[in-house]
Amino acid sequence: MNYETTIDADSATEFGKLAEQDGKTPSSRRKWVIGAVVAILVLGAWWAMHGSDSAADGQDTAAQAQVVSVVVPGQATIAGTINVSGTIAARREMPVGVAGEGGQVAQVLVDAGDWVRAGQVLAVIDRSVQSQQIASQSANIAVADADARLAQANLDRALRLVEKGFISKADIDRLTATRDAANARVRVARASLGELGARAARLNIVAPAAGLVLTRAVEPGQVVSSGSGVLFSLARDGQMEMQARLSEADIGRLSVGNVAEVTPVGTTRVLTGEIWQLSPTIDPQTRQGIARIALAYDAALRPGGFASASLRSGTIVAPLLPESAILSDEKGAYVFVVASDNKVRRRDVTTGEVSARGISVIKGLSGNERVVLRAGGFLNAGDLIQPVLTKAASSQSASAK
Template identity: 60%
Template sequence: MNYETRLDVTHGIPAGEDADMDQRAAKKRKWIVAGVLVLAVIAAAVMLTRGGEPEPFTGAEASIPSVTVIVPRQGTYAGVINATGTLAARREMPVGVVGEGGRVVSVPVEPGQWVRAGQVLAVIDRSVQSQQAASATAQIAVAQADADLAQANLDRALQLVDRGFISRADVDRLTATRDAAVARVRVAQAQAGERQARNAQLNIVAPAAGLLLTREVEPGQVVGAGSGVLFSIARGGEMELLAQIGEAELGSIPVGATGQVTPAGSDQSFTCQVWQKSPVINQQTRQGTARCAMSYNAALRPGGFATIALAGGTMVATRLPESAVMNDDQGSYVYVVGEGNKVERRAVELGMISDEGIVISSGLSGNERVVARAGGFLTVGEEVKPVVQGAGQGSGQ
């Protein structure tokens, strides 16, 4: 029996398999076309993002680092100066032993109490001194009796002198005796007054009204002139902040400037006023003290830490982010991109510091291209490719 098999003369492939191969070829062409379309879309997106096809860099251009620069410009800034300091009594009065001292009998006050002028803070035993005062008073009586007797003798002598029974010399002697007796009365009176004054100084009293801050004495303790400070009083309860401020900023703060004080650990703020600036600058810290007065409040405790925001007027200057300012042994400086895109070092003086940046009080005109960050990786004279970040850094507030 003869079977006839049909063959594709051209390809030598059976006719039944020809259709399957055509389908696989068509599917492959579709995948190729789809891939080409995806690559074309990606290329178009890249060109739109970059604004065109970038020119390829040569080997020298590719080695030049790109840096971000800003042109800060000048602006008018509110003079807000942030500082820290220690709370203290504006007028702290130390109180110690004024008299001869002795054994403390009682201490009727406690720290935190308000005291009035002349109030007794500590009572000193005066049993011995009381007897001395009584003795001094008795001496007055003795001296007065002698003076009365001397006066009576003189009076009798004066009646007899005209009759010739008493000579003028006797009268002079009796007169001197009378005068001496009267003088002894005055001496006794002065001694008694001194004893009374000493006794009055035995008790320790408040020299002025105010808030009692400390108490360093207890009943039974023996105190004297060398006992030191036994009490301290904030006169009138007035407080102040001893704000430590840099010498450049201290000069821009006028006496009478107001600020807001926030004690550590508190969310309360208190208004204060600068009433005195230190005439001396600390040589180690290059800071001075601004004394800011405040009224009494229970949240203000002498010796505590606090922050302050002071109004220091306005100024026209440039401002940079903290990342642009660097420091070394020679002081504060920034890097600017000068002619030929070369890096230059520029010394600057720093002004007020805030969350928005650092005000540059001198050293910049505001038109320079200042390296915004990573300046520590550059060297002076190095060529860079500046990329301008923007000119909005110098807007005033």
């Protein structure tokens, strides 16, 4: 398609004048415009390339410098505790059985749960045979005593006659020996009676000491003997204990006299006791020892039952961190600390006591570091952050108190 433009003479004359004034022809002007456009396009392309890189770098830096809560834990005094479980038992259990010949039980005078005093009769074994033996021996004593009196009377008469020469010295010696033998028979008879009385007394099953009856394994009419085993079980003075099993590492942290708080299973009561004995040996199979915790009598304590205990093992001074600040991997426990350039650094730590207040760090921290409180799992060593300081858990606990 052809386009035509009509230019009159006057217009042509004006155009020529303008061209002469600029010193340029229309074609050269067009070239100049095209060159300027190309230059602008090149500058725009360069800006698009380098400007976008700079913007991207700025965005990455902003993304890395995320806001993170940090804490300066300081130093806290932490009461060492060891949580254990174990069984309740009598501190000094006294098994009671038949000490004598035995026989048929005539009476049982106590039951499980009763308190008894030392020497109190718990059960009585039939002694009808022994009673007859005692009566017989009492008669023998009377006979022997009569013989002794007769021998003494004969000796006294002989001594009065020997002065008149009617009795020889040999007769006196014989009568003296007869008198001494009669007295000896009296003593033997009385000793036999005492033996029978002691045997009969042993048919009473008595408490060896004051305490609480834990079990009763005998009924009236039952035939018992020295081989019948334990008939009654007593807790001396009602004293109880918890036998707590601990690892050899934990038992090494304890000593006799450490306080323990014991909670029997099935109750919410917390009973206070103290360690009175630590096992001198470690079980080679379980690698555990036993701490025996003395407890005063309480109705909640039932021998054979289970209980949990919190043992106090002294105090330590160390930084205290919440669980969220402690991380772990195949190398062990660690935390992220914030350096002066606000970049995080890994710090390996050794943890200690765990309590409701937090976890103590016994190695790796002085307490003056800024430690990442949360979101440590989303960080890597060297990341740049914007730290926001929060109050330490130990300080919060102290202010709450």
